[in-house]
Amino acid sequence: MRLKISLLSILFLLLLWSSSCRKDFEYASSDGHLSFSKDTVYLDTIFSTIGSSTYSLKVYNDTKDDVLIPSIKLRNGAESYYRLNVDGRAGNNFQDIPLYAQDSLFIFIETTVDLSTRPENVMLYTDAIQFDNEVFLQEVELVTLVKDAKFLHPTLDQQGNKTTIKLYTQNDGTEVRVDGFDLSNSELTFTKEKPYVIYGYARVPEGKQLTIEAGSRLHFHENSGLFIQKGASININGSYSMDQELLEGEVIFEGDRLEPAFSNIPGQWGAVWIAKGSNDNYINHLTIKNAEIGIYVEGNGASQTATLDIKNSQIHNSAIHNLWAKSATITAENIVLGSSGNSSLYCNLGGSYDFTHATIANYWSNGFRSGKALWVDNRNTTEAIKGMDLIQANFKNSIIDGNSSSELSLTSNGENLFNYSFQNCLIKFRDLNQQLEDNQLYDFQGEAYKAIIINGNPDYFNPKHYDFRIGLDSDVVNQGDTSFAQQVPLDIRNIDRTVAPDLGAYQAILKEE
Incomplete structure (x- = not known):
């Protein structure tokens, strides 16, 4: 009897299974x-x-x-x-x-x-x-x-390997090399005719100048960039754009992925590297996005030879620093150094710096950030050189700000010159743990600081999206020194500032709805 029931159960299950299998093939x-x-x-x-x-x-x-x-x-x-x-x-x-x-x-x-x-x-x-x-x-x-684009890339040697260039030599004598190539004479002028896509580091040969005309677009592949070697220079001649959406006159450096998903990803490409011994570099109306380091400038120590003159330019969303200057000589006007993974501006190992109407504002939102928006030092613990003179670090009619409690770091080795000054500047500085109360470098009543606004509200349009224009409710409205404004009479958007200058690269305007 049990055997009979068991056989009936098996037959019933087989019937169900065959029925379900047949259904899988009935479409x-x-x-x-x-x-x-x-x-x-x-x-x-x-x-x-x-x-x-x-x-x-x-x-x-x-x-x-x-x-x-x-x-x-x-x-x-x-x-x-x-x-x-x-x-x-x-x-x-x-x-x-x-x-x-x-x-x-x-x-x-x-x-x-x-x-x-x-x-x-x-x-x-x-x-x-x-x-x-x-x-x-x-x-x-x-x-x-x-x-369509013009593609620039390393060539292959007889063994099929990509050509490389030397970036620098480590203290132990080891050369650091990367995939790269020298720009030929016919490639030393970039125009707006077509965008350029660069693979590896494009090196400007010694004794040559790379000229980049208004409206040019440069796109860099991963681990790629520009290398301006000793004895070479770069001249970027962007111009003011009447159409602020098309930016027809602006020169733009960014990665080679154009899809919207890549528009705000930092570290997509390497850097613009200005090597020691490269002088008389000029940049006007340049926007740099999503690099590892926007511009890295190696200067000549105590030499007063101009390393870089940069105007009306913006660097945003670099994975490390937007502008890293090492023992360099830099003059900057109407410059915006926005968010970065460390410091927006790092004036490292001394040098000579003069910034007028700069907006240095780090609103990094891609993870932890240790560096301040502005970091100035004259020491280096990672190399044999102990320190260098900071001949000057002058900031005039400028903003030093960000989303951390304090956005200014001054580090002196106590031996070399360390000359700095802030005149008519907004500085975000909250010493929450009172660790710096006895540090004379931050004596905001001292001679190095004049007409300073501490922890004011800049009233940016949208700092998370790199829009550092300021509204009419900003605390920096009419707070600039007119003598500095006379030196830089137009803001980064060509608005006259000579009568009542605001701090930073932008004159205040009515916020857009």
Whole structure:
């Protein structure tokens, strides 16, 4: 009896199993009833021959029936520049794709477009993913803006290895080398005709000058940058832009990933490296974004030879420092040094610095930050050199601010010269633990400080998005010294400041709604 019941139970289970298996193979046609997470997939902007990021499309079966999608394919077929991955399989034409009731599947999309054989510099490339055929055809459009560019990169030697250049020599004599190449004579003038995409470090040869004209766009690949070696120089001739969205006159340095997801990721590329022995470098209307170090300037110690003259420029979102000057001689006017992973401005190992109408404001939000917005020292504990003279570090009509309690660090070795001054400046400084109350470097009533505002409200437009314009309620309105304003009569946006100068790079304006 028990055996009979057991056999009946087994037969019943087998019947259920076979029924469920048969259901897995019983599909309805999709018949145009699919739905999608978006009707158009925008793959944003890419450079010619450089692959895009991977984008996704979700396909839904909202019906109560398991369906079979007869085909999923690209409208342009095998000639399409797009690539698909459907349910884990790569290709451009897929047949009989099952999709269960109330379920979904992912399609991943990438593209690489080559404009080298086309006359245009910019092209809007389109295609579509097609589901099913004829009367039941459904489509999701694909759109990509493609830009042509001039690509500069290391060459290969006879062994197939990339050429390298020396950045510096360590104390033990070891050379530090990176992938890089020398710019040829024909490559020493950059124009706005096409953007430039640079792989590795592009070195300006000794005795040569790199000239970058207004409106030029430079895009750097990972671990890439510019290296201005001894005896060479750089001359960036950007201009004021009438259209503050197009920035037609601004020179812009940033990474080579143009997708919005990369717009605020720090450390995408290396640095602009001005080596020791490079003098008479000039920068006007330059914006630098998302570097490891925006500009690294190695100076000549006690020499008063001008290392860098920088005006009307902005450096934002560097992983380490926006501007790191080491024993350098720098004059800066109308400069904005925004958020960075350490100090926005690091005046290291002495030097000579003169900053007028500078906004130095570190509102870093990508993790822990140890450095102050402004850090000035004349010592170096990591090298044989114990210290260097800080001949001067003058800050006039400027803002030193950020999202930490204090944003000013002064570090003297007590032996070499350490000359500094702040005149008509806003300084954020809260000594919460009273660790510096006896440190004369922070005697805000002393001779080094004149007309100082401590912990005022700058009233920025949007510091988290690198917009350091100031509103009419700012505490720095009309607080500038007119004699300094006469030296820099226009703010970074070409607004006259001579009559009633505000502190920082911007004159206050009514905030936009």
